[in-house]
Amino acid sequence: MSRVLRVEEIEEWRNRLGRELQELERQATPLLAHIGQLKQQLELLDRLARVTADGALPDPPASPSGMTAPSDKGRPPTEIIAEILRKAGEPLHISAIRERYVASGHLIPGKGTESNLLAYMVRDPRFVRVAKGTYSLGSDSAPPLPAKLKRKRRRRRRRARVTAEV
Numbered sequence: 001m002s003r004v005l006r007v008e009e010i011e012e013w014r015n016r017l018g019r020e021l022q023e024l025e026r027q028a029t030p031l032l033a034h035i036g037q038l039k040q041q042l043e044l045l046d047r048l049a050r051v052t053a054d055g056a057l058p059d060p061p062a063s064p065s066g067m068t069a070p071s072d073k074g075r076p077p078t079e080i081i082a083e084i085l086r087k088a089g090e091p092l093h094i095s096a097i098r099e100r101y102v103a104s105g106h107l108i109p110g111k112g113t114e115s116n117l118l119a120y121m122v123r124d125p126r127f128v129r130v131a132k133g134t135y136s137l138g139s140d141s142a143p144p145l146p147a148k149l150k151r152k153r154r155r156r157r158r159r160a161r162v163t164a165e166v
Helices: 007-050 077-088 094-103 114-121
Strands: 127-131 134-137
Touching: 077 094, 077 114, 077 127, 077 134, 094 114, 094 134
Parallel strands: none
Antiparallel strands: 127 134
């Protein structure tokens, strides 16, 4: 015969599980912090191990994604992006620009995200935003959009005051 749970039993069970979860999360917090410290220490030891006898760091090995250090280190990212857009011959979405940038064997400055490339692109007048997330080299065929698009303000309707007549 199956037993039907009452609402009180379900609530008690739920509260007990909630307390157990809170206790486990409390115990996990210092462990996660310790894991982060150990990872940082391992990374520092790896860097230390790469130091050569004369005190210089050798070129970093290729990352797992296949990126290598650029052979022309003095070249700014904007030059590489301009070359990518010139070769494409059409506007590209920022994700496509990033893919081609990485495929060309260059490291993206900073954290290596698309926003890092955009930070360089918005400061360079050669690049024009032609649509949301899509950029091209400046030309007469694609007029530049304003730096900040003005949003239309919603008009608020005033309510008519209703007075009660007695």
